Structures are given as C-alpha cells and as structure tokens.
Amino acid sequence: MEVRGDGTAWAGKGADERAASASACDGFTDDGTMIAAASEAIWDNGGACGRVYSVTCTGATNAGVSQPCRGGSVSVRIVDRCPPPYCRGTIDLSQEAFEIIADPDAGKILITYV
Numbered sequence: 001m002e003v004r005g006d007g008t009a010w011a012g013k014g015a016d017e018r019a020a021s022a023s024a025c026d027g028f029t030d031d032g033t034m035i036a037a038a039s040e041a042i043w044d045n046g047g048a049c050g051r052v053y054s055v056t057c058t059g060a061t062n063a064g065v066s067q068p069c070r071g072g073s074v075s076v077r078i079v080d081r082c083p084p085p086y087c088r089g090t091i092d093l094s095q096e097a098f099e100i101i102a103d104p105d106a107g108k109i110l111i112t113y114v
Contacts, residue, residue: 005090007055007111009098010037024081025049033096034075037082041090048078055091057101059110068106 022028024037024046036055038048053076057069074097082092088108095104102109 002112002114004058005041005111005113006061006088006108007057007098007102007113008087008089008092008108009104010092010094023079025079031077031079033094034077035079035094036076036097037080037087037092038078039082039087039090039092040084042078043081046081048081051078052076053078053091053113055093055097055101055111055113057109058112060106061108061110062106065103065106068102068109070101070103072101074100 023031026049036053038044038051042048054073055076056073060066060068074093076091076093076097082089091111091113098104
C-alpha cells in the first residue's frame with residue numbers, strides 16, 4: 001500500500017560523516033549509501049530497522065524549489081531513527097538517495113513510499 005509523507009535529506013551527513021557515528025539499528029556497520037532514518041511515524045520501536053522502502057518524490061514543500069522532483073524512485077533501507085524534534089519528515093534519506101529523486105537544494109519534499 002502506497003503511503004504519503006515528507007522526505008528530507010540527512011542534514012550534513014554524507015557517507016564520511018555517517019561512518020563516524022553509530023546508527024540506532026546497526027551501530028558502526030557500514031550500511032552503504034542507499035539508506036534512510038525512520039521518523040516516529042514508522043519507527044515502530046525499532047521494528048523499522050532493515051525495512052526497505054521505495055520512495056518517490058511527488059512535489060515541493062516550500063517555495064524555494066518549486067519543482068524539485070527528478071522522476072523515478074529510489075529504494076532505501078532503514079538503518080537509523082530520526083527522533084523528534086530534529087526529524088522534519090517521515091523518512092530522512094541519505095543525501096545520495098535524496099539526490100536521485102529530487103534537487104538537493106529543496107531539502108524537504110512530498111513523497112510516497114511503499
């Protein structure tokens with residue numbers, strides 16, 4: 001079932017920075033780049049760890065980038081938790097995954113995920 005939400009880019013955390021910090025799911029394991037963090041909406045007390053979602057950009061959330069979507073979708077695996085109040089979206093995508101589906105300048109987008 002396709003679900004609607006918001007997608008964000010993992011602020012300031014490229015692959016090098018992620019490698020230096022432990023994730024809520026896998027500790028210091030190198031999880032690659034097609035990864036994401038789950039907000040409380042889908043975290044499920046850690047049950048989200050390892051789930052794979054296909055994420056598609058569906059539109060803009062701000063006036064800064066009116067048409068951020070690049071088309072297509074990206075598959076990401078949940079490897080971390082995005083806790084409130086820092087989490088600004090349903091799924092916090094790695095920068096690498098975000099850039100596949102949207103203009104990175106957007107920072108936050110409307111998404112569907114399944």
